[in-house]
Amino acid sequence: MADAAVETHAPNPSGFAHQYETLEQQHDAGRLGMWLFLATEILFFGGMFTSYIIYRELHLPAFETGSRLLEVRFGATNTAVLICSSLTMALSIRSAQVGKSKGTIIFWLILTMILGAAFIGIKLRFEWYHDWLEGIVPGLSWTYSGPYQSGVQMFMCFYFFMTGLHALHMVVGLGILTVLVVMAARGRFTPHYFTPLEISGLYWHFVDIVWIFLFPLLYLIGGRYTLGGH
Amino acid sequence: MHDAAHNPEESKLVDPTEHIVPVSTYVMVFIGLMIGTGLTTWVAYIDLGKWNTVVALIIAVCKMLLVVLFFMHVKYIRSLSRIVIIAAFFWLGIMVALSLSDELTRKWEMNPAGWGPRLGLNSQVVSSKPDTLA
Numbered sequence: 001m002a003d004a005a006v007e008t009h010a011p012n013p014s015g016f017a018h019q020y021e022t023l024e025q026q027h028d029a030g031r032l033g034m035w036l037f038l039a040t041e042i043l044f045f046g047g048m049f050t051s052y053i054i055y056r057e058l059h060l061p062a063f064e065t066g067s068r069l070l071e072v073r074f075g076a077t078n079t080a081v082l083i084c085s086s087l088t089m090a091l092s093i094r095s096a097q098v099g100k101s102k103g104t105i106i107f108w109l110i111l112t113m114i115l116g117a118a119f120i121g122i123k124l125r126f127e128w129y130h131d132w133l134e135g136i137v138p139g140l141s142w143t144y145s146g147p148y149q150s151g152v153q154m155f156m157c158f159y160f161f162m163t164g165l166h167a168l169h170m171v172v173g174l175g176i177l178t179v180l181v182v183m184a185a186r187g188r189f190t191p192h193y194f195t196p197l198e199i200s201g202l203y204w205h206f207v208d209i210v211w212i213f214l215f216p217l218l219y220l221i222g223g224r225y226t227l228g229g230h
Numbered sequence: 231m232h233d234a235a236h237n238p239e240e241s242k243l244v245d246p247t248e249h250i251v252p253v254s255t256y257v258m259v260f261i262g263l264m265i266g267t268g269l270t271t272w273v274a275y276i277d278l279g280k281w282n283t284v285v286a287l288i289i290a291v292c293k294m295l296l297v298v299l300f301f302m303h304v305k306y307i308r309s310l311s312r313i314v315i316i317a318a319f320f321w322l323g324i325m326v327a328l329s330l331s332d333e334l335t336r337k338w339e340m341n342p343a344g345w346g347p348r349l350g351l352n353s354q355v356v357s358s359k360p361d362t363l364a
Contacts, residue, residue: 028309035311039318046322053326054333072271079267087260090251090301097250198303205301212293215267216286220274223282 015193027195034199038206045210048165052158052217062151067222069136069144069152070159074126075219078119079211085115086208089201096184096194105184105197112204113177116170123167131156159218166214169207176200249306259300266293 020026056063092108128137135143137160138153146152180200183189189197270289278285299305304315 028307028311031307032309032311032314035314035318039314039321042318042322043325046325050326050329054329057333072274076267076271080264083260083263083267086263086297086301087256090256091253094250094253094256202302205297208301209294209297212297213290216270216274216290220270221283221286224274225277225282 014190015188015195023192027198030195030199031202034202038202041206045165048158048162049213049217052162055154055158059148059151059154062148063155064222065146065148066152066155066159067218067220068224068227069134069156070219071127071130072219072224074122075215078122079215081115081119081122082208082211085112085119086205088112088115089204092180093194093197093201096189096197097191099191102184102187102189105189106181109177109181109184113174113181116174116177116204120167120170123163127163128160162214162218166207166210169210173200173204173207176203249303251300251303251306255300259296262296263293266296 014023016023017026020029088108088111092105092112095104095108131137132141135141136152136156138156142153144152177200180197183196266289270286273285273289274282276282298315304312
């Protein structure tokens with residue numbers, strides 16, 4: 001009797017917390033909590049998307065002009081980089097599920113981090129830095145002399161707040177991945193317990209989805225075809 | 231269930247490993263997402279008028295569904311999480327729809343066409359019979 005009680009309530013190396021009936025119930029509870037958080041995130045980014053829709057409707061020619069100031073090739077490259085990182089994240093979870101070595105889990109996690117860092121690097125070096133040099137950063141570096149002065153400034157504000165908030169989420173994601181690498185190195189993940197990997201993956205994929213919408217809304221639907229060529 | 235009652239230790243090790251997705255599925259989803267990215271970029275340089283926005287959003291929604299269903303395992307889960315996800319998008323729909331129902335109706339003219347004299351945006355009478363307004 002006593003032995004059974006100790007066994008039930010002692011900290012379990014497999015990560016099983018004693019308040020749950022089964023590991024599956026624990027896993028579902030963790031996933032439900034993460035989805036509740038992501039629901040608030042959907043509405044958080046949703047507020048920005050809603051105001052973007054309204055201001056785009058009010059200042060359509062200015063928003064299309066502003067959109068054409070952005071470089072599609074960097075936006076498209078970063079979309080591809082993020083999709084790759086989502087694949088490597090999914091593979092890191094899968095390698096824990098099928099009981100691969102911790103080295104394999106860490107490999108996929110580090111690859112995900114490299115791709116995430118590459119996204120931020122491309123954003124900083126080839127986009128925001130050049131925007132600064134070109135003088136299309138409202139309030140900080142503004143020398144834009146084309147048409148629709150105030151409307152283009154409004155568009156660029158949306159651009160920097162939306163991509164900035166997204167990049168902030170990427171930085172938080174890199175922090176989470178660092179914690180996962182440490183946990184994996186300590187051998188915490190097994191085919192029976194990988195909930196931290198799974199719910200961090202949900203967050204990472206969510207940030208990917210935000211970019212999947214930001215890319216066409218900011219870069220693509222501004223009448224690119226009027227520029228010709230490319 | 232009766233097995234779990236007899237052998238609780240074993241029941242704890244019943245875990246969600248049944249949801250393991252084959253690598254080939256992940257790779258197919260990845261390829262689909264890459265094709266979607268290429269497609270949306272390509273279409274942006276073709277003049278479709280107002281349909282450019284529609285096509286871009288349709289492709290984005292398809293890409294989102296691929297990520298949500300496969301990478302985020304929503305196709306394989308059977309828990310409350312699905313209700314939370316559907317509710318989140320429902321609330322998002324309320325926010326967008328009610329905001330736009332205000333914003334998009336502000337510029338409506340005072341009198342619909344055919345109901346009498348029409349007022350333009352600058353309050354100039356655009357009807358052919360201005361005297362009826364006075």
